[in-house]
Amino acid sequence: MTARRTGRRPGNPDTRDAILAAARTAFAERGFDAASIRAIATTAGVDPALVHHYFRTKEELFRATVAIPIDPAELLPRVLAGGRDEVGARLVRTFLGVWDSPVGTAAVALLRSAVSNQWTARLLREFLTTQILRRVLDQLDLDPAEAPLRGSLVSTQLAGLAMMRYVIRLEPVASATPDTLVATIGPTLQRYLTGPLDQS
Amino acid sequence: MTARRTGRRPGNPDTRDAILAAARTAFAERGFDAASIRAIATTAGVDPALVHHYFRTKEELFRATVAIPIDPAELLPRVLAGGRDEVGARLVRTFLGVWDSPVGTAAVALLRSAVSNQWTARLLREFLTTQILRRVLDQLDLDPAEAPLRGSLVSTQLAGLAMMRYVIRLEPVASATPDTLVATIGPTLQRYLTGPLDQS
Incomplete structure (x- = not known):
């Protein structure tokens, strides 16, 4: 099947934008797993090969739609290396490392957008689920019966940390050192991931 | 000292709006404690008695500026009754009771606004700090050296719970029963409030 053409050529910035717009719709409407490069190319009016020319992989295309300049596939092995007993602390430290860096500005923008825009909310949900949580939980x-709840509990704590530290800027969490937050919030994530879930 | 008059009279909806606008500015710029009814009345061009006519107390005026139709002074005694050992669980249950009720719609709107608007963020921060956290911590x-950190850690977990359950709608947290969330998140709040803070 040949994709419909609209005269867009490689190297044309409009082409890249058209692919991104089609991908954003596809990922938000169908989810990361069900969205196909072929369908995205068809919507954008380009050949699938051109999608791969601009964005090497489906993961990379997805990260571009949410404007996240980090690659969880590179960061997460650091979190997961060294055994499961310290994974909560390492997850907080890695999370703060990203948000406290220049990349944090893009992350704050994404969080703002996800809260005010249903589509970005869907994209962020897909990103969290398929690019981060699934990898950590695997x-x-x-x-497997508990993994999704554990993953979403971790998300509540990390999203709230980002919100209070970087958006609302509630003190003293806003100015706390990474060490303080690792020591206090690390055990929470550790319990959500590997501890007994029902302590009642 | 007589406040400057601009011809606004009691019963005029413009008067109430003018007071609310002046209060919003005062609370966001000066904070809840430093903002005075007298200064708010002067900015709104009305007599301070008129502010009390529309909004009985400074707390009530503040709640009106953030459009929160609940009164923490009524809710929090329920959370705090029955001893400190179960305060984490009761805090989660009360929080979900508010957000799962019709009032939750206003709360979601406030959260959305706080994330996209610096002024609402300041108001929400002031509301959290002076109307909720201060009461719980007292x-x-x-x-006293640890109380502010404990309070802001509680805020990170509750803000993230609201965000993931009601805004991003991440499953399974979005559809989890209150019992599940009380059992899993209650112990987190309990530790943040009364447990050892440094577990590293």
Whole structure:
């Protein structure tokens, strides 16, 4: 099947934008797993090869739609290396490392957009689920019946940390050192990931 | 000192709006404690008695500026009654009770606005700090050196819960029963409030 052409050529910035717009719609409407490069190319009016020319992989295209300049596939092995007993602390430290860096500005913008825009919210949800949580949960060898709840509990704590530290700027969390936050919030993530879930 | 008059009279909806606008500015710029009814009345061009006519107390005026139709002074005694050992669980249950009720719609709107608007962010920060956290921390008789960090850690977890459950709608947290969330998140709040803070 040949994709519909609209005269867009490689190297044309409009082409890249058209692919991104089509991808954003596809990922938000169908989710990361169900969206196909072929369908995105068809919507954008380009050949699938051109999508791969601009964005090497489906993951890379997805990261571009949410404007996230980090690659979880590179960061997460650091979090997961060194055994599961310290994964909570390492997750907080890695998270703060990203948000405290220049990349944090883009992350704050994404969070703002996700809260005010249903489509960005869907994209962020897909990003969290398929690019971050799935990878962490797979590596920790958790009970599949509990893994989704554990992952979403981790998300609540990290999203709230980002919100209060970087957006609302509530003190003293806004100016706390990474060490303080690792020591206080690390055990929470550790319990959500590997501890007993029901402590009632 | 007589406040400057601009011909606004009691019963005029413009008067109430003018007071609210002046209060919003005052609370965001000066904070809840430093903002005075007298100064707000002067900015709005009305007599201070008129501010009390529309909004009985400074707390009530503040809640009106953030459009929060609940009164923490009524809710929090329920959370704090029954001893400090179960305060984490009761805090989660009360929080979900508010957000799962019709009032939750206003709360989601406030959260959205706080994330996209610096002024609403300041108002929300002031509301959290002076109307909720201060009351909870006072009642729990905590070490004053640790209380602010404990309070802001609680805020990170509750803000993230609201964000993921009601705004981003990440599953399974979005559809989890209150019992599940009380059992899993309650212990986190309990540790933030009364447990050892440094577990590293």
